[in-house]
Amino acid sequence: MQMTIFNNTGHFLTAAQIYVEWNHDTGHDGSDPTLRLQQASLAGQSWTGDVFAPSAFVTPFYPIIPPGESLVQFFYHQDYDRLDGTERIIITIGNPGCVNYPVDSSR
Numbered sequence: 541m542q543m544t545i546f547n548n549t550g551h552f553l554t555a556a557q558i559y560v561e562w563n564h565d566t567g568h569d570g571s572d573p574t575l576r577l578q579q580a581s582l583a584g585q586s587w588t589g590d591v592f593a594p595s596a597f598v599t600p601f602y603p604i605i606p607p608g609e610s611l612v613q614f615f616y617h618q619d620y621d622r623l624d625g626t627e628r629i630i631i632t633i634g635n636p637g638c639v640n641y642p643v644d645s646s647r
Contacts (some may be wrong), residue, residue: 541560541562541564541611541612541614541616541620541627542611542612542613542614543611543612543629543643543645544609544610544611544625545582545605545609545610545611545612545631545643546608546609547606547607547608547609547610548572548607549607549638551607551612552604552605552606552607553571553604553605553633553634553635553638554566554602554603554604554605554633554634555582555597555601555602555603555604555605555631555632555633555634556602556632556634556639557597557630557631557632557634558580558582558597558598558599558601558603558612558629558630558631558632559595559596559597559598559628559630559631559632560577560595560596560614560628560629560630561594561595561623561626561627561628561629562577562595562614562616562620562626563575563620563622563623563626563627564576564577564593564594564627565594566577566591566617566621566622567620567621567623567624568616568618568619568620568621568622569619569621569622569632570621571619572586572618573622574592575592575617575618575620576590576591576592576616576617576634577589577591577592577593577596577598577614577615577616578590578591578615578616578617579614579615580598580601580612580613580614580615581612581613581615582597582603582605582610582611582612582613583603583604583605583606583610585601585603586602587600589618590617594626602634604645605631606632612629612631614629617636627645628645628646629643629644629645630642630643630644630645631643631644
């Protein structure tokens with residue numbers, strides 16, 4: 541699962557919070573349909589964990605978002621084959637003046 545981010549500010553921004561929703565119980569085709577979130581990455585920075593839930597705040601993970609285009613990616617313990625419409629990524633920016641303008645994949 542992934543989302544492209546466009547930072548048009550010309551400045552480096554800090555992610556204060558990353559929230560993700562995914563099809564955790566039937567997202568994989570196969571005998572085990574579950575998906576466990578195991579890694580997140582953004583601009584060469586990464587988080588590693590093991591989350592089996594329909595959603596999660598990825599913590600501790602406060603990556604720097606460089607100016608221009610970046611890709612935030614989420615990796616699971618097996619392939620994500622079945623999207624179900626619950627997928628969503630929200631990145632809250634911690635820099636002053638940006639807190640009220642999250643990056644939201646649903647918009």
